[in-house]
């Protein structure tokens with residue numbers, strides 16, 4: 001793919017201009033390196049080209065891919081290696097790359113060939129020694145920062161994409177690793193692939209691998225052209241690279257004006273042959289003028305030619321595999337992650353088990369006396385409210401998973417439907433286990449309504465409710481993808497639901513406007529509690545306050561607690577199941593809408609500029 005950009009500017013909502021009138025190109029078979037001091041706009045340029053600008057950023061100008069104007073070049077058009085590594089901490093290097101291969105390589109490719117590609121990319125990235133090491137996270141120390149970086153690169157070069165964006169791929173790597181990694185990427189580029197990368201401080205050997213150099217300072221273009229000719233350009237502009245100095249170090253020092261105030265104090269830079277010390281801001285002006293005089297018109301000519309040259313697309317290995325294959329791969333990966341991350345379910349299973357013993361001992365053999373009625377209601381309310389509330393405990397682990405999903409979605413591997421299905425399937429066994437273990441403990445100790453069918457209903461109801469909470473937290477994560485904020489938001493919503501479910505205040509006593517209609521009916525605990533009450537009380541008889549008045553039937557008690565008997569316990573259960581579907585559908589819709597709005601906004605801004 002050939003990518004060309006013309007008059008590309010990026011500004012943010014507060015009016016600050018991050019990039020100004022950028023011009024450049026990246027051709028197939030070449031590596032185009034974007035260099036510049038920290039904060040000069042390298043990532044912004046890369047993001048603008050890849051269609052990943054932040055929501056508050058506004059792009060103007062044109063981007064052409066193979067001579068076609070891109071009005072909405074969006075996430076997923078090409079793989080992108082981000083600055084930070086987004087990996088599942090519980091998987092080993094081999095597992096991470098293998099699952100990625102299964103997700104993205106064509107289904108028709110034989111399994112042996114896929115594994116050969118995985119092994120080859122592991123070798124190329126120098127990860128052979130740590131291929132059975134887990135990536136690591138809060139629970140265990142795993143790969144080093146440099147190794148994680150190389151895994152992130154391996155994941156993206158695995159499919160040999162036609163166009164690849166990389167944001168500082170060598171950050172955190174030692175010089176030898178950086179060289180070998182860039183050499184591998186160079187080999188990839190040589191086979192007619194286009195690589196655009198931002199890079200901080202390449203060694204001279206790494207710098208030699210670059211074909212084109214795009215040098216930025218404070219959001220402005222200082223140089224664009226052949227990387228090897230940059231030294232001639234600096235020399236012509238009066239800033240020759242001193243002997244035995246790495247050229248990229250020299251370029252960055254000359255154009256970094258952040259330290260102009262301290263530079264004079266230390267007298268460390270002698271830029272020009274007359275040995276006069278000049279501030280970088282003046283050097284930048286001189287270089288900008290020199291570039292305008294010497295190179296700008298030829299750059300414009302080259303860009304104009306490339307903008308109208310249509311190029312045939314190269315077939316990369318990026319054809320997606322079958323949907324079912326992807327779903328089974330994602331489900332297996334998610335299940336493995338849940339199994340290995342003790343914070344996801346195991347810790348909760350343990351706490352649920354301990355709490356169930358506590359519930360069982362407090363309400364032990366609750367019986368059918370008059371006072372047992374309030375005890376049963378209290379016991380079920382605690383289970384219905386607190387045990388389901390505890391489901392938010394898995395949120396931090398879910399946030400880690402959703403980060404990987406967001407990254408893979410942005411790279412176009414799969415969408416939210418696939419993620420939701422895989423997450424649902426992989427979590428079902430654990431949620432069933434939680435419900436079964438807890439119910440088995442407290443149900444038998446408390447001696448709630450006897451009978452296997454009543455016990456199973458309790459298990460299913462608890463399972464449906466914890467799944468509703470997980471689904472609700474998915475929606476929260478799609479809007480608030482920060483774990484602390486997410487937990488606070490989720491707790492707030494669940495607290496609100498608890499207040500209106502008819503326990504703290506009976507359903508008909510709730511203020512009609514808003515709290516009864518609609519909140520009482522939106523709260524999932526309404527259906528959970530009513531289902532549990534009906535399951536327990538119906539068919540039982542209790543002592544009356546005054547024994548001479550005879551027995552109190554369970555149905556009478558349910559009426560006193562204003563349980564809506566027109567809804568059977570199974571209907572309450574079905575409503576809970578529907579809520580799982582509704583919340584998961586909301587999650588999918590939010591993700592899709594965000595994608596759509598991002599794309600539309602970008603298209604609108606770009607077309608406005610083109611019309612203008």
Ligand SMILES: Nc1ncnc2c1ncn2[C@@H]1O[C@H](COP(=O)(O)OP(=O)(O)OP(=O)(O)O)[C@@H](O)[C@H]1O
Nearest residue numbers: 012018037038039040041042043044045054056057
């Ligand atoms: N969405 C945004 N909103 C506001 N300012 C932004 C935004 N994105 C980037 N910036 C600002 O734009 C400037 C360039 O940022 P950018 O991340 O592109 O720099 P960089 O050259 O990649 O830096 P580094 O090498 O340190 O990663 C910085 O000053 C940054 O604060």
